[in-house]
Amino acid sequence: MSRVPAARAQSRVVPATLDDAIVGRRSIRRYRPDAVPDALLHEILDLARHAPTSMDGQPCHFVVIRDRAACARLAAIKVRHCPEDKKAFPCDFLADAPVVVAVCVDRERSHDRGVENGVLATAFLLLAAASRGLGGVYLSAHRDGDPGLAADIAALLALPAHVDPIALVPLGYPTTAPVPKALRPLEEIVHDEVFDRAIRAGGRHAP
Amino acid sequence: MSRVPAARAQSRVVPATLDDAIVGRRSIRRYRPDAVPDALLHEILDLARHAPTSMDGQPCHFVVIRDRAACARLAAIKVRHCPEDKKAFPCDFLADAPVVVAVCVDRERSHDRGVENGVLATAFLLLAAASRGLGGVYLSAHRDGDPGLAADIAALLALPAHVDPIALVPLGYPTTAPVPKALRPLEEIVHDEVFDRAIRAGGRHAP
Numbered sequence: 560m561s562r563v564p565a566a567r568a569q570s571r572v573v574p575a576t577l578d579d580a581i582v583g584r585r586s587i588r589r590y591r592p593d594a595v596p597d598a599l600l601h602e603i604l605d606l607a608r609h610a611p612t613s614m615d616g617q618p619c620h621f622v623v624i625r626d627r628a629a630c631a632r633l634a635a636i637k638v639r640h641c642p643e644d645k646k647a648f649p650c651d652f653l654a655d656a657p658v659v660v661a662v663c664v665d666r667e668r669s670h671d672r673g674v675e676n677g678v679l680a681t682a683f684l685l686l687a688a689a690s691r692g693l694g695g696v697y698l699s700a701h702r703d704g705d706p707g708l709a710a711d712i713a714a715l716l717a718l719p720a721h722v723d724p725i726a727l728v729p730l731g732y733p734t735t736a737p738v739p740k741a742l743r744p745l746e747e748i749v750h751d752e753v754f755d756r757a758i759r760a761g762g763r764h765a766p
Numbered sequence: 767m768s769r770v771p772a773a774r775a776q777s778r779v780v781p782a783t784l785d786d787a788i789v790g791r792r793s794i795r796r797y798r799p800d801a802v803p804d805a806l807l808h809e810i811l812d813l814a815r816h817a818p819t820s821m822d823g824q825p826c827h828f829v830v831i832r833d834r835a836a837c838a839r840l841a842a843i844k845v846r847h848c849p850e851d852k853k854a855f856p857c858d859f860l861a862d863a864p865v866v867v868a869v870c871v872d873r874e875r876s877h878d879r880g881v882e883n884g885v886l887a888t889a890f891l892l893l894a895a896a897s898r899g900l901g902g903v904y905l906s907a908h909r910d911g912d913p914g915l916a917a918d919i920a921a922l923l924a925l926p927a928h929v930d931p932i933a934l935v936p937l938g939y940p941t942t943a944p945v946p947k948a949l950r951p952l953e954e955i956v957h958d959e960v961f962d963r964a965i966r967a968g969g970r971h972a973p
Contacts, residue, residue: 576781577897581813581890604956606788608949610889611904614852617950622957629959644877645821663961670851675885675906675933682817682889683788690784697818699882717960726882742815743824749811750829752836753924754870 575690584686585740587694588652590731595658599691600730604660607684612676618668619680622661622716630654632715633661633727637698640708650698656729660684661700661712666721674701677725684728694733700724782897791893792947794901795859797938802865806898807937811867814891819883825875826887829868829923837861839922840868840934844905847915857905863936867891868907868919873928881908884932891935901940907931 575583604621612618624630630653637650653659662681664673681697688695701709701724712724782790811828819825831837837860844857860866869888871880888904895902908916908931919931 574783574785577784577787577893580784581816586818605952609788611793620955622961624959626959674881678882678885679889682886686784745812748827752831752833754829
């Protein structure tokens with residue numbers, strides 16, 4: 560990423576629609592060993608920086624990690640700080656990702672909304688990656704009650720004291736086509752005017 | 767939103783590409799009085815629920831507020847809890863939005879990642895709205911150090927104790943075409959392997 564082209568590269572033949580990018584995206588944790596081209600990663604980060612930010616502070620930074628030892632260290636940090644209830648989904652796959660993007664925020668520019676600013680940019684990044692056939696997954700780079708997670712990542716990435724890591728996104732070409740996902744029906748999660756407790760049990764009651 | 771169609775409605779003639787939705791999106795705070803059709807809002811919420819969630823918990827709820835008095839109360843709550851440094855951008859425009867979506871999360875399903883889960887869904891919602899010509903803006907529905915903001919919103923929306931408001935998104939047709947936005951160049955925010963302090967001042971130093 561040392562030479563950033565002046566204009567956005569056009570790597571795709573058919574541009575993905577927003578709907579296809581959203582509906583087709585999945586959390587992908589296994590990647591082919593193929594490298595992610597610099598120009599493609601540049602397009603994705605170029606789109607991610609368009610996410611809204613508090614008071615237009617534009618606090619986001621993207622650290623691009625390809626070094627094998629650094630990716631292995633990120634995996635080890637995430638595994639070390641993994642809480643009990645999430646150990647069924649260990650993050651050791653981070654070590655095998657061709658590239659990991661650490662989304663970080665400058666606290667001096669984020670108006671006390673660092674996490675929200677970083678997550679908005681990460682959402683845009685995930686969709687941009689999906690639209691270009693890349694798989695990725697959202698991984699938190701911080702945890703309330705465990706400051707060591709962010710501190711260990713910040714140390715590895717040599718972040719200045721005013722920059723916090725928010726999310727890690729490993730990216731690569733998926734090894735397999737993702738399976739469709741079962742989503743809760745809209746009837747269960749959309750409410751008119753006030754929260755409808757009647758639908759919480761899984762179905763709207765007759766009036 | 768009381769009758770939810772079984773299949774996604776097709777309201778658009780030309781589907782927006784992901785890139786156009788991302789690059790064309792702006793934070794819009796002034797809306798024409800025209801109503802946002804139910805079918806269109808349904809499409810947007812249908813896409814928002816595809817955002818990734820921690821451990822696939824799918825904790826998000828969307829409360830759709832069209833009642834004029836309720837929108838005015840949301841505006842008053844946001845204005846009352848506005849911190850000093852943000853008073854240059856008051857939220858009174860919320861009262862004039864044809865519709866406001868409150869993105870909320872069920873704490874029992876969010877695995878201690880309620881804010882991140884809610885913000886990811888809100889990012890998808892904002893892009894889905896932009897792709898259909900609607901304007902909106904991300905507004906936080908909670909604040910560290912001021913639990914009253916979330917409590918007042920939760921009371922207005924009759925949220926159960928285990929559901930937290932995360933963001934408010936007013937939606938409507940923009941009154942004017944948005945002006946292009948100046949973004950920080952990628953050279954200033956993208957880093958190789960570790961954070962490059964040399965570029966912080968606004969330009970990469972010669973080696």
